[in-house]
Amino acid sequence: QVQLVESGGGLVQPGGSLRLSCAASGSFLILYAMSWYRQAPGNQRELVAKLDSGGRTSYSDSVKGRFTISRDNAQNTVYLQMNSLKPEDTAVYYCNFQVRVTLAARTEYWGQGTQVTVSS
Numbered sequence: 468q469v470q471l472v473e474s475g476g477g478l479v480q481p482g483g484s485l486r487l488s489c490a491a492s493g494s495f496l497i498l499y500a501m502s503w504y505r506q507a508p509g510n511q512r513e514l515v516a517k518l519d520s521g522g523r524t525s526y527s528d529s530v531k532g533r534f535t536i537s538r539d540n541a542q543n544t545v546y547l548q549m550n551s552l553k554p555e556d557t558a559v560y561y562c563n564f565q566v567r568v569t570l571a572a573r574t575e576y577w578g579q580g581t582q583v584t585v586s587s
Contacts, residue, residue: 468568469493469576476560476581484550489562489578491543497567501545503536505558512561516547552585
């Protein structure tokens, strides 16, 4: 129904920057929210940033002031600009769309994940 494709991960030194993107294909009736999660080995999946359909944003305390979530104006694409990266930001990052696909069905879709490694 909906497919999310992520890109932009990679290896970066501490203090560096990366920009992740997540593009959706398919159709849905309502987009409620776009989010970024991350998961490191042995850890729970963590919500790091969220953007709702009204443009409101929220961030985890660990990334406030360093990460910015945004969307483009023409496509169903969400971005995560990551600045001042720290080794503890190392994780697989997943995008998530909360959508209504039919009158009776509300669901979530996940990207395939992209590895971000922060190391010197």
